[in-house]
Amino acid sequence: MINEQEILLRLGQRLKQLREEKGYSLRELEAHSHIDNSDLSKIERGQQKLTFITLCKIAQGLEIPFTTLLDGFDL
Template sequence: MNTKEQQYFEKLGARIKQLREEKGLDQKTFAFDCEIGRTQLYMIENGKTNPRLLTLIKIAKGLEVPLKKLIDF
């Protein structure tokens, strides 16, 4: 992963974490509700992985926001 990609994934993860926390959702419960692993969510929120589109759709649905709100910053 190059530097630009890494920065993008860090921003994406920070955005997801911010939106999750604004809704008062803890990581474990939110991951369960989205049908993804807690470790996977942790890795996404910390910019350590490139999430699949289906995973981002599940997260957006769980946050009740359009997918665009996650990736457009």
């Protein structure tokens, strides 16, 4: 069974991948998602838990469907 920290790391890596594919810096994603860039950085490094609402804001900030965040995200 996968542990919580591994889930956070994998999700953070996925979010960073999507942000970089979009060509956004952390500051640009901050402007689009209204989430502080230091929090976004912690999320990408798997150092901060996030809520469903935070995931929704990130998806909106990246201008992608919410489900895209989890594409290819296997547990």
